[in-house]
Amino acid sequence: MTINWFPGHMAKARREIENNLKKVDVVIEITDARIPYSSKNPMMDKIVKSKPRIVVLNKMDLADPKETNRWVAKLKTRGVYPIPLNSRETNILKKIEPIVREATQEIFDRMIARGIKPRPIRAMIVGIPNVGKSTFINSMVRRKSAKTGNTPGVTKTQQWIKAGNIIELLDTPGVLWPKFEDQTVGLKLSLTGAIKDTVVPLDEVAIYGMNYLIKEDKNTFDAFYKISNYDESDVLSIYDAIGMSRGMKLPGNEIDYEAVTNRIIHDIRNGTIGRYTFDKVEILDEN
Numbered sequence: 355m356t357i358n359w360f361p362g363h364m365a366k367a368r369r370e371i372e373n374n375l376k377k378v379d380v381v382i383e384i385t386d387a388r389i390p391y392s393s394k395n396p397m398m399d400k401i402v403k404s405k406p407r408i409v410v411l412n413k414m415d416l417a418d419p420k421e422t423n424r425w426v427a428k429l430k431t432r433g434v435y436p437i438p439l440n441s442r443e444t445n446i447l448k449k450i451e452p453i454v455r456e457a458t459q460e461i462f463d464r465m466i467a468r469g470i471k472p473r474p475i476r477a478m479i480v481g482i483p484n485v486g487k488s489t490f491i492n493s494m495v496r497r498k499s500a501k502t503g504n505t506p507g508v509t510k511t512q513q514w515i516k517a518g519n520i521i522e523l524l525d526t527p528g529v530l531w532p533k534f535e536d537q538t539v540g541l542k543l544s545l546t547g548a549i550k551d552t553v554v555p556l557d558e559v560a561i562y563g564m565n566y567l568i569k570e571d572k573n574t575f576d577a578f579y580k581i582s583n584y585d586e587s588d589v590l591s592i593y594d595a596i597g598m599s600r601g602m603k604l605p606g607n608e609i610d611y612e613a614v615t616n617r618i619i620h621d622i623r624n625g626t627i628g629r630y631t632f633d634k635v636e637i638l639d640e641n
């Protein structure tokens with residue numbers, strides 16, 4: 355989904371979420387496990403305020419498992435309920451149900467104490483674009499594609515959809531804007547596919563990712579591209595090595611640098627090279 359986030363859009367998105375918040379018991383915030391800090395909306399804490407919040411570290415299959423564990427531990431100290439997930443799996447309901455129960459225990463204890471028969475727990479999904487909100491909803495309700503209300507003339511009525519026996523979800527997720535304030539955050543959002551390619555220069559994205567991987571895990575990077583003997587402080591030297599190794603040449607035998615850029619981004623974004631986390635937990639204390 356492409357949205358240009360102008361102040362008017364931001365205000366509208368925020369208002370919609372604030373209205374929906376009144377109807378739910380718990381908020382399920384979807385983030386990207388590779389960038390749990392950069393894929394959060396900057397105002398989420400203010401917007402959600404006092405509702406219990408589950409933070410899904412989605413796309414865990416693409417993130418470094420050690421770093422994901424560190425994020426879970428850290429987020430637990432911040433008053434939210436973190437859970438790593440791969441929303442493409444079919445059994446996520448089983449993983450979500452216990453944490454939804456835990457997050458809403460007080461509300462339901464109160465209902466029971468007042469003699470009210472417990473009703474389904476109502477939840478809304480929020481997150482920035484492309485973190486996997488629709489995939490999560492579809493997987494929770496076990497259907498193939500998310501319903502959309504974009505057909506002209508079709509009245510958009512908001513619906514509750516049942517996810518298993520104890521949860522009801524608002525069928526449309528709240529889409530919020532990503533963080534824009536920091537250039538590195540922009541590079542990470544682009545590297546993981548959360549923002550559209552044209553927003554950030556692609557070669558900068560590729561160079562950022564490449565340097566990060568070489569710093570973190572040079573052996574894997576070299577083995578993946580079958581390269582050696584390059585100067586790691588010189589971007590062109592690395593590009594030349596990859597281009598040569600992969601036979602990415604233009605007519606006239608020059609290296610096709612654009613193809614190398616696209617290749618690197620593709621390989622990192624899809625996890626073909628390996629599982630990496632670009633936000634380390636320490637970033638929370640620095641900001």
Ligand SMILES: Nc1nc2c(ncn2[C@@H]2O[C@H](COP(=O)(O)OP(=O)(O)OP(=O)(O)O)[C@@H](O)[C@H]2O)c(=O)[nH]1
Nearest residue numbers: 355412413439440441442483484485486487488489
């Ligand atoms: N590897 C992996 N891919 C995922 C996971 N969840 C979602 N995806 C993929 O991520 C992409 C974006 O997923 P969507 O569900 O469309 O994301 P969204 O947040 O609804 O996106 P918007 O509609 O743009 O707000 C799709 O290609 C999904 O298949 C996951 O847990 N692991």
